[in-house]
Amino acid sequence: MFANLEVIDLLDKSEALGQMVLDSDVKQEFDQAKQRMENDQEAQHLINQFNNMKESYDEVERFGRYHPDYSKIMKEIRVVKREMDMHDTIATYKLAETNLQKLLDEISQLVAFSVSDKVKVPMDGAALTDGGCGCGSGGGGCGCKAS
Numbered sequence: 001m002f003a004n005l006e007v008i009d010l011l012d013k014s015e016a017l018g019q020m021v022l023d024s025d026v027k028q029e030f031d032q033a034k035q036r037m038e039n040d041q042e043a044q045h046l047i048n049q050f051n052n053m054k055e056s057y058d059e060v061e062r063f064g065r066y067h068p069d070y071s072k073i074m075k076e077i078r079v080v081k082r083e084m085d086m087h088d089t090i091a092t093y094k095l096a097e098t099n100l101q102k103l104l105d106e107i108s109q110l111v112a113f114s115v116s117d118k119v120k121v122p123m124d125g126a127a128l129t130d131g132g133c134g135c136g137s138g139g140g141g142c143g144c145k146a147s
Contacts, residue, residue, distance in 0.1 A: 029096050032096075033092045046083060046084040046090065057073055057077045109121045109123065
């Protein structure tokens with residue numbers, strides 16, 4: 001019975017932690033940025049334009065540079081993506097999304113390392129910061145070497 005009470009307590013604390021994330025400034029900023037982006041007609045047009053262009057890009061990628069429209073499509077997709085990424089509302093949303101991901105990564109790392117510093121923690125962008133193994137620690141505990 002002790003294990004059951006322990007599990008219930010752990011679930012309660014997990015739920016409280018989740019609620020703290022939902023109530024955080026970072027999550028509120030993310031929600032506001034997402035709503036602004038969804039209500040911005042120009043941003044939605046750019047997103048739809050990019051998604052439509054991506055279908056052509058996927059078709060060209062199947063054949064690579066041997067596709068007759070390879071150069072044209074590759075240039076167009078870069079132009080459309082840059083235009084989309086440079087739009088203020090979309091850029092603000094992406095920044096808020098990155099900040100929320102960082103918060104979740106930090107929480108995951110704190111929870112995992114409270115158990116053991118040898119626990120592997122998957123983190124967004126871990127391949128760029130820890131030598132590519134994806135463990136998230138960068139400490140070499142899994143055999144990787146920090147860059």
